[in-house]
Amino acid sequence: MKPRALVIGAGIVGAACAxxxxxxxxxVVVLEAAHPSAGATACGMGHxxxxxxSEAQLELTRTSRSLWEExxxxxxxxxxxxxxxxxxxxxxxxxxxxxxxxxxxxLTRGVNAEIHDQHSLRSLEPHLAPDLxxxxxxxxxxxxxxxxxxxxxxxxxxxELRVGLAVERAEARRVLLHGGVALEGxxxxxxxxxxxxxxxxxxxxxxxxxxxxxxxxxxxxxxxFAQHQIVELxxxxxxxxxxxxSVAFNLQPRPNGQVLLGSSRQYDRTSDEVEPAMLRRxxxxxxxxxxxxxxxxxxxxxxxxxxxxxxxxxxxGKVGAEGPWLAAGHEGLGITTSLGTARLLSxxxxxxxxxxxxxxxxxxxxxxxxxxG
Amino acid sequence: MRELACxxxxxxxxxxxxxxxxxxxxxxxKVLVLxxxxxxxxxxxxxxxxxxxxxxxPWxxxxxxxxxELRSGCAVVxxxxxxxxxWAQDAEGLLRTRAESIVLATGAxxxxxxxxGWTLPGVLGAGGLQALAKSGWPVRGKKxxxxxxxxxxxxxxxxxxxxxxxVAFVAEQAPLGRLARFAASLAFQPRKLAQLAALRWKLxxxxxxxxxxxxxxxxxxxxxxxxxATDGEPQGFLVDALAVGFGLVPETALAEQLxxxxxxxxxxxxxxxxxxxxxxxxxxxxxxxxxxxxxxxxQGELAGASAAGDARAAHTFARRAARARRFGRALERAFALRxxxxxxxxxxxxxxxxxxxxxxxxxxxxxxxxxKLQTRCGMGPCxxxxxxxxxxxxxxxxxxxxxxxxxxLTLGELAELAADRTTLEHETxx
Ligand SMILES: Cc1cc2nc3c(=O)[nH]c(=O)nc-3n(C[C@H](O)[C@H](O)[C@H](O)COP(=O)(O)OP(=O)(O)OC[C@H]3O[C@@H](n4cnc5c(N)ncnc54)[C@H](O)[C@@H]3O)c2cc1C
Ligand SMILES: Cc1cc2nc3c(=O)[nH]c(=O)nc-3n(C[C@H](O)[C@H](O)[C@H](O)COP(=O)(O)OP(=O)(O)OC[C@H]3O[C@@H](n4cnc5c(N)ncnc54)[C@H](O)[C@@H]3O)c2cc1C
Numbered sequence: 001m002k003p004r005a006l007v008i009g010a011g012i013v014g015a016a017c018a019x020x021x022x023x024x025x026x027x028v029v030v031l032e033a034a035h036p037s038a039g040a041t042a043c044g045m046g047h048x049x050x051x052x053x054s055e056a057q058l059e060l061t062r063t064s065r066s067l068w069e070e071x072x073x074x075x076x077x078x079x080x081x082x083x084x085x086x087x088x089x090x091x092x093x094x095x096x097x098x099x100x101x102x103x104x105x106x107l108t109r110g111v112n113a114e115i116h117d118q119h120s121l122r123s124l125e126p127h128l129a130p131d132l133x134x135x136x137x138x139x140x141x142x143x144x145x146x147x148x149x150x151x152x153x154x155x156x157x158x159x160e161l162r163v164g165l166a167v168e169r170a171e172a173r174r175v176l177l178h179g180g181v182a183l184e185g186x187x188x189x190x191x192x193x194x195x196x197x198x199x200x201x202x203x204x205x206x207x208x209x210x211x212x213x214x215x216x217x218x219x220x221x222x223x224x225f226a227q228h229q230i231v232e233l234x235x236x237x238x239x240x241x242x243x244x245x246s247v248a249f250n251l252q253p254r255p256n257g258q259v260l261l262g263s264s265r266q267y268d269r270t271s272d273e274v275e276p277a278m279l280r281r282x283x284x285x286x287x288x289x290x291x292x293x294x295x296x297x298x299x300x301x302x303x304x305x306x307x308x309x310x311x312x313x314x315x316x317g318k319v320g321a322e323g324p325w326l327a328a329g330h331e332g333l334g335i336t337t338s339l340g341t342a343r344l345l346s347x348x349x350x351x352x353x354x355x356x357x358x359x360x361x362x363x364x365x366x367x368x369x370x371x372x373g
Numbered sequence: 374m375r376e377l378a379c380x381x382x383x384x385x386x387x388x389x390x391x392x393x394x395x396x397x398x399x400x401x402x403k404v405l406v407l408x409x410x411x412x413x414x415x416x417x418x419x420x421x422x423x424x425x426x427x428x429x430x431p432w433x434x435x436x437x438x439x440x441x442e443l444r445s446g447c448a449v450v451x452x453x454x455x456x457x458x459x460w461a462q463d464a465e466g467l468l469r470t471r472a473e474s475i476v477l478a479t480g481a482x483x484x485x486x487x488x489x490g491w492t493l494p495g496v497l498g499a500g501g502l503q504a505l506a507k508s509g510w511p512v513r514g515k516k517x518x519x520x521x522x523x524x525x526x527x528x529x530x531x532x533x534x535x536x537x538x539x540v541a542f543v544a545e546q547a548p549l550g551r552l553a554r555f556a557a558s559l560a561f562q563p564r565k566l567a568q569l570a571a572l573r574w575k576l577x578x579x580x581x582x583x584x585x586x587x588x589x590x591x592x593x594x595x596x597x598x599x600x601x602a603t604d605g606e607p608q609g610f611l612v613d614a615l616a617v618g619f620g621l622v623p624e625t626a627l628a629e630q631l632x633x634x635x636x637x638x639x640x641x642x643x644x645x646x647x648x649x650x651x652x653x654x655x656x657x658x659x660x661x662x663x664x665x666x667x668x669x670x671x672q673g674e675l676a677g678a679s680a681a682g683d684a685r686a687a688h689t690f691a692r693r694a695a696r697a698r699r700f701g702r703a704l705e706r707a708f709a710l711r712x713x714x715x716x717x718x719x720x721x722x723x724x725x726x727x728x729x730x731x732x733x734x735x736x737x738x739x740x741x742x743x744x745k746l747q748t749r750c751g752m753g754p755c756x757x758x759x760x761x762x763x764x765x766x767x768x769x770x771x772x773x774x775x776x777x778x779x780x781x782l783t784l785g786e787l788a789e790l791a792a793d794r795t796t797l798e799h800e801t802x803x
Contacts, residue, residue: 298787299754
């Protein structure tokens, strides 16, 4: 009989883990409190992107992106996978210098990238403000539609999906449901996004994952308005200020011609309402980069929550010696990094050589962080 | 931004809104009524190329004399309940309106249920067809079928007959027995019975079918015939157009955006004086449950009197309104939709017109919410105004919550609105 794996959470990370564990020979059961993609996976942008805020982040995102790349020929149409590429646009000399630095770094790490000057930028994306002075184009970045991607991974895994089951505690070989009901397995993976740590506390500090709210707006169809996922390089400066909120221009052309606009970042927000002040800032920021956006019809604004850790890296690995496995805290990159996360986790479980250095992702680092205050 | 201030803001100039506006204005309040459509009257009293019905005249006259101000072509796009402020959009752009109290009289929407062929040109909503005809679409001499459920069907059919159409049939999904019991319960309401008799008289000679619903609309570029199942028996009719409507659903979008709680049936919950759970916000008419014109007028008058601080008048109206509400509930039960209607769509039937979603993509999904996420059903420009009530009936649950904007705005307008909301928040927090 196959060994049995219990995966908690049917977001993209749980789905990817289920698919990977099934491939490794487990019979997988996925336990989901609501329904597949009930959490962050339904709210985010689905930009599959190489990111280099840290060496570890680049390893994880680069590996993940090539796993998506391998799947491309198999992905059904409803996942809307496109090789849109990313344009990192520079507004001033400092950001242009960052373009060059990023370019050099990406080339050493085998990530394709090319520099565009003011002129060629205009021909790539005519609606960009004319005063933007250059950009880095990363042609192999992708765009997917996350809820369908998660559903496809779940189906691929052949996992038994049990919905409407909220797990209260996760242990190494057992999960406890409401009312003291227990389910046993040969291993347990917690992939419940921002709700993961309560299932394993106090082995890990509860506040090791903080929700970080983001706003998005989608327009009606405007085919041809933009070709690339376009992100301001100021992102690097604004995105990670731990205090206070920030906005950054981030635009995604959907394959059907809609334009999805992000985004904002705020900690400590309990309400998931759209906040006028944030929405205004985010839109004004977008208009500065693409003035013609003003005329597009907006059909819906919403918010989502990213599960953020103190060092902006996900928690992938075993909780202590006696705990379950954990795959959570993917902040604004979980669609991208779901596949790399699952690959790493499965190699840790099997005891095989990991695809990249696992140490920066070890959940135990939360304990060290907590004791440092 | 332009700003208008008044004592009472009324959203919607249908019967409920008109009654609320009259009641408050006649008690000396400064009243502003906003309606996205041209002219007063709402769904049933709106005049087009045809004159408004006679029943409307006294009310429209009273409204004109009341001193309430009407702004037509003015759609409310957002609200801030804590600051009694609504933002609206008219031909000149965005407008900020503020008031002591607000009455939401936003009416109802038709419920469309998908069946094979329902997206063919010539298949129209019952109310939609009437509105189209009022604005000049010729019905004279046309062969028109009327199908679906509810008292609106008879009213629309009678109207069509009066305007020279040839009504091929009226197909009501509810069983005759259930409706007969309902009619019997009207014995003590002679006016309602008289109305029913008048409708029946106008429709003499028109086949009235019960336990009957459309199985398929046929035609190439336009509907030319329709197949019904009546008591399980197939029946075909040649038609030039088909008017369908499976009843009405309360229009609660603005109420929800303002934070008003809904009851179990999905209508805005109100107390005996039409107050919602949000302070100084009232709801009147169909948003609180489908109940017809008289119900809407009573609730409107009650809300207006209560908002104007006339407790005594409010008290008298409250008793009559409670009776009207009971009638509304009985009506709902009599015309409750039958299970079989869930089997109407086939694999190729489109369930979401904006996003071109076919039923085979949605059939197996568990809930309205998952259907939206997995198929894009309801994600298009109409934001599910058409397909979400249908999906709710077909699958259960809600697909999503209200999110801004209530109506499509340009990103520029959305930013302007957000900026004005922020300004107002700052002004009032100081
Ligand atoms: C505004 C925004 C933009 C984003 N943009 C991008 C982007 O462009 N690219 C990118 O790669 N990523 C992006 N992300 C991030 C990405 O969406 C998330 O990192 C990712 O969806 C996380 O997936 P998850 O499976 O870990 O969590 P979730 O999707 O939150 O899934 C967790 C699941 O666990 C279930 N659950 C919770 N508690 C329990 C319990 N006790 N028992 C059982 N089940 C439980 C939940 O119901 C949920 O279904 C964005 C996020 C946001 C908010
Ligand atoms: C790449 C991408 C593209 C998208 N494109 C579009 C698009 O084109 N158009 C579009 O409209 N959306 C689009 N979406 C957004 C998506 O459908 C949702 O808007 C998103 O999941 C989050 O929105 P929300 O927070 O408004 O939650 P909602 O989607 O509104 O979900 C709210 C939840 O609350 C529950 N709920 C709400 N009200 C009630 C109530 N009264 N009673 C009980 N339960 C209630 C619902 O059941 C639901 O589970 C897109 C999302 C992505 C990831």
